Amino acid sequence: MDPVKLHYDISGTDFTTAGEASGKIKKTLKSLGFSPAIIRNVTIAVYEAEINMVVHAGGGEIDAYVSPEKIEVVLVDHGPGIPDIGLAMQEGWSTAPENVRQLGFGAGMGLPNIKKYSDDLQIESEVGKGTTIRITVLNK
Amino acid sequence: MTIKEILETLDAEVFTGADLLDREIHTACGSDLMSDVLAFVKEQAMLLTGLVNPQVIRTAEMMDMVCILFVRGKKPTLDMIDLANENDIVLLGTPYEMFTACGRLYSKGMRGRSGK
Numbered sequence: 211m212d213p214v215k216l217h218y219d220i221s222g223t224d225f226t227t228a229g230e231a232s233g234k235i236k237k238t239l240k241s242l243g244f245s246p247a248i249i250r251n252v253t254i255a256v257y258e259a260e261i262n263m264v265v266h267a268g269g270g271e272i273d274a275y276v277s278p279e280k281i282e283v284v285l286v287d288h289g290p291g292i293p294d295i296g297l298a299m300q301e302g303w304s305t306a307p308e309n310v311r312q313l314g315f316g317a318g319m320g321l322p323n324i325k326k327y328s329d330d331l332q333i334e335s336e337v338g339k340g341t342t343i344r345i346t347v348l349n350k
Numbered sequence: 351m352t353i354k355e356i357l358e359t360l361d362a363e364v365f366t367g368a369d370l371l372d373r374e375i376h377t378a379c380g381s382d383l384m385s386d387v388l389a390f391v392k393e394q395a396m397l398l399t400g401l402v403n404p405q406v407i408r409t410a411e412m413m414d415m416v417c418i419l420f421v422r423g424k425k426p427t428l429d430m431i432d433l434a435n436e437n438d439i440v441l442l443g444t445p446y447e448m449f450t451a452c453g454r455l456y457s458k459g460m461r462g463r464s465g466k
């Protein structure tokens with residue numbers, strides 16, 4: 211299999227489409243023949259990150275790099291940034307407003323979920339500039 | 351049990367997937383919190399929820415769930431029905447509230463995670 215690159219622009223205003231890119235990544239991994247367990251890990255992690263990008267950061271861009279060894283997904287936004295990443299990683303910690311909670315998210319479990327389902331999670335964030343999330347799942 | 355039996359057990363209506371009612375489902379989960387579904391669901395094939403928005407369908411899609419049941423008489427929107435169709439997900443609705451819907455299914459042999 212040759213490495214595959216995928217790119218998606220994510221709207222920050224239309225919550226109804228949040229998850230579309232994750233769904234497409236999932237279908238691509240399926241067509242490439244990755245195991246259900248690997249696909250599930252990537253999909254859950256990327257979906258939570260995509261939701262965060264929409265509800266906390268006004269959208270952004272997602273790039274996925276798929277090779278037989280690993281799947282790497284990079285989410286870049288130019289939102290408000292995360293002041294305290296350690297705090298944001300804690301289960302249950304959330305700044306999500308009521309309208310996000312009404313959608314079934316905003317319980318402060320997104321980042322912990324991403325950590326749980328990935329082999330590596332790197333977060334770079336600068337307040338006022340934006341956030342870059344790098345998710346790696348090894349194909350093992 | 352089959353989705354057809356689920357329909358009968360819950361006096362349910364079918365919003366989409368009428369051709370898929372012979373599917374067998376043995377495990378389910380009930381939640382209004384999609385992050386919980388993403389964190390804790392393993393093999394459960396069915397989601398019972400009182401939440402109505404496209405992220406419910408997306409979450410089921412991500413988790414390879416094949417059936418969503420809306421409780422308390424809630425109805426999915428047209429874009430949710432389209433999304434479910436694209437992903438071969440059956441959408442059902444029951445007049446029963448969450449507690450009762452789960453209880454009725456459990457008494458018919460439906461189980462939660464790991465068959466418990």
Ligand SMILES: Nc1ncnc2c1ncn2[C@@H]1O[C@H](COP(=O)(O)OP(=O)(O)O)[C@@H](O)[C@H]1O
Pocket residue numbers: 258262263266267287289290291292298299303304305306315316317318319320321322341
């Ligand atoms: N891309 C992002 N940009 C800005 N803030 C973010 C981003 N992702 C997460 N956060 C912050 O981290 C917190 C925790 O995120 P998460 O664990 O996904 O929980 P939730 O999204 O339910 O609030 C969020 O409430 C938000 O304050």
Ligand SMILES: [Mg+2]
Pocket residue numbers: 258261262315316318319320321
């Ligand atoms: Mg989140």
